Amino acid sequence: MENAFSQPQSVVVLGGSSDIARAIVKKLAAARTRNVVLAGRNQSLLDVAAKEATDAGVTSTSTAIFDANAPLDAGRVVDTCFEKAGDIVDLVIIAVGHLGDQLVDEKDVAASVNMVNVNFTWPVAALAQIRNRLLEQGSGRILVISSVAAIRVRRSMYLYSGTKAGLDRLCDGLADSLEGTGVSLQILRPGPVRTRMTEGKKEQLFTQDVDNVASDTIKELSSGKRVITSPPILEYLFAILRHLPAPLWRKINEDR
């Protein structure tokens, strides 16, 4: 069970080898998290993440494999993870995501479908079953990793930011549906982060390490804030950026 400081004991991560999720799990393990289930695409990456969680203090880890291009299978994946967790699941982190290569993917039908599946359809499908399971449990928390890119879709990465925007808006409504049920959902919108996903790409303004994102997240998990922005300053910056006239918005995005 989660304690008074919103520190979970049992955590399921979908997208368990994600750098941000790994950093969050490490911090959770330093508090009360002892049981972690990691699900993802690549067993060897999951094993590395599981080892890392164990080193951070988790006493029981298990893994599950899934294919984000098979959304109809997401319910079964969620059930498997809950069964592996064994007891009450306090926190489910959805960290599935793919940055892609915009200029290549935008010309390619299959690559475009892949972006929608991984960033939107699979997470939405999984959320349906996570919601069922947590409502039945009468408690639990969902953390969905979105992005500040979801606040306003931009040309240079419209497949990524567009699909994240879809997930982000949907989760806002989903969170409303959970009011008073003992279950809650929070949306994490990190700014640019140094991860495997951004390796080799030009570094943007406000780029930060995953550790900062994890710290901001842990802090706001307990405050219950619906949308967690990391670094927090970007919440205010994007409040302005989202209302910029379109020509100006295009202009500032040109060279990025």
Place this chain on the structure above:
Amino acid sequence: MKREQLYGWGHTSPSVAEVSEPGSEREVSDALITNGSVLARGLGRSYGDAAQLAGGHVLVNRLLTEISPISPEGVITLGAGVSIDELLQLSIPQGWFIPVTPGTRQVTIGGALAADVHGKNHHVDGSIGKHVLGLHLVTPSGAFNISPEEQADLFWATLGGMGLTGVITNATLRLLPIASDQVTVDTLRFNNLDAVMEEMVAHDNDYRYSVAWVDCMTKGASLGRSILTRGDHAPRGASTTLNGPKPPRLKVPFFAPRGLLNQLSIRTFNEAWFRRAPKERSGELQRLSSFFHPLDGVSDWNRLYGKRGFVQYQFVVPDNQSDGVRRAIELLSASGVPSFLAVLKRFGPANPSPLSFPLPGWTLALDMPVGPSALPTTLDKLDDLVLEAGGRIYLAKDSRLDPSKVPAMYPRLGEFQAIKERVDPSGVLASDLSRRLELLKR
């Protein structure tokens, strides 16, 4: 049955359960025949998650309220759903008081027994378990009349058993005769912790009731400055009519805005409280309710802490580790975490209950708003300090302890589990607390 979100008094981690109010013992025993989990709940005054059961069935025990007449010896049998407030309304005018009362009247008899509550007289009278002549317990394997003589192990496991051995439907207590509805109170003010502890060791036994309010936000020479109030039931006064407690005068209508209770406001409150108290005053007459239940004057006072709620931390350290109290206050004061005036008192001998909290020594209880980022780790460090001193923390107050520390704090946990397993072999009775602290075998 309806699905309802349930909170503890600290308003921290709610969960949703199917809730019903059984009106008879039959309804209780029917509810225990299930593949799911069941827990009894009273008035929801435990601070953390002791009276919650996520996804299970919570039996709100407020309809079992039958009360027998009080015998000439002060023996009374009452439904577990009766609150201490309701009992006192009835018993004080007849010249009887509850032998042990916690800091609020708004708890049920069932809840009080399940937590084995203590009061300001523990050093003399022990906890409530000592005054229970017997009780009726409904378990998944049948209903039992248990007492210190009959099925003593189950009786003592139920006292302080946090509702995990069964549902208490009624209990028989021996009340305390009183000649007035007032308490004679002596108050002393001390500028530091050592002085107040010295005085408590020397003279607490001269009083039935004793408690000190300690300021845990002061440092240096005034570390742990305190106000000690001690008293006893007043002899028969001019008036021969004894009055029961009055309903609360004030109500907190909304959750206070976040941050109302912060380091500055709490420090200011503590300062004012300390200065308001007389240096020395003796023989003051106080009403029973203002002496025993000062916070009951404001209903829903927990809302002052805002939506994020608060935690109460209560620990005990054995007599030979009294320095643990000083080290705990030093740690708190150094951490800068705001806490209201803490309550310090001396415990007398423990009872035979395997999970009962009190043991002979010192207990300190403090309220702290959730929010400061240093709070979780500060309390973890306090746990280590308490554990090292051979102490423990109070389950009815807890909402954040590390489960790995429980077996060392409660070394008789295994004994408790064995007794529980005997009456509840398939593990029907559970709570969010028992899951979080892994109190039961998997």
